Amino acid sequence: MAITALAIGKKHESWVTDGIERYTKRLRKPFDLDWKLLPHSSRDHDAARDEESARLGSSIRPGDFVILLDERGTNVSSPELATRLQTQFDAGRRVVVVIGGAYGVSAELSRRADFVWSLSQLVFPHQLVRLILAEQVYRAQEIAAGRPYHHT
Numbered sequence: 001m002a003i004t005a006l007a008i009g010k011k012h013e014s015w016v017t018d019g020i021e022r023y024t025k026r027l028r029k030p031f032d033l034d035w036k037l038l039p040h041s042s043r044d045h046d047a048a049r050d051e052e053s054a055r056l057g058s059s060i061r062p063g064d065f066v067i068l069l070d071e072r073g074t075n076v077s078s079p080e081l082a083t084r085l086q087t088q089f090d091a092g093r094r095v096v097v098v099i100g101g102a103y104g105v106s107a108e109l110s111r112r113a114d115f116v117w118s119l120s121q122l123v124f125p126h127q128l129v130r131l132i133l134a135e136q137v138y139r140a141q142e143i144a145a146g147r148p149y150h151h152t
């Protein structure tokens with residue numbers, strides 16, 4: 001179990017590192033986030049997207065529950081996210097969250113997703129999406145545990 005976050009770009013940039021650390025270090029199983037950071041493609045646009053998507057896809061196993069972050073997906077509330085994650089943990093599935101690179105992900109990788117999650121219709125830089133993901137997973141953990149971090 002646990003959550004694997006797959007992202008393009010070998011490191012967290014300095015302007016988001018503190019924030020990502022702040023939340024990641026507070027996570028405990030099964031909500032702990034295991035960051036797998038993959039290199040950018042040196043190619044252009046569609047070729048970069050396809051190469052990066054192939055790399056992201058090769059880190060996904062057949063039984064994984066794949067959440068793709070994409071602004072064209074579905075919005076969920078934080079309590080609903082907590083429930084969705086807990087359901088997958090209860091089923092014994094590893095959750096993999098995919099953050100695309102500058103050009104998003106291929107149609108093939110998109111089809112593999114079990115859930116396409118939109119944070120907003122606004123497009124965010126992928127480094128900022130890492131930070132939002134870390135905070136939302138921490139929030140989901142606290143909601144699932146019944147602790148008061150999330151005020152409704």
Ligand SMILES: C[S@@+](CC[C@H](N)C(=O)[O-])C[C@H]1O[C@@H](n2cnc3c(N)ncnc32)[C@H](O)[C@@H]1O
Nearest residue numbers: 069070071099100103104118119120122123124
């Ligand atoms: C700069 S965006 C790429 C946007 C690009 N237009 C595309 O075709 O997907 C990089 C990645 O950040 C994530 N992302 C950006 N904004 C998002 C949002 N509002 N909701 C969910 N994910 C988002 C997605 O994973 C996206 O692939």
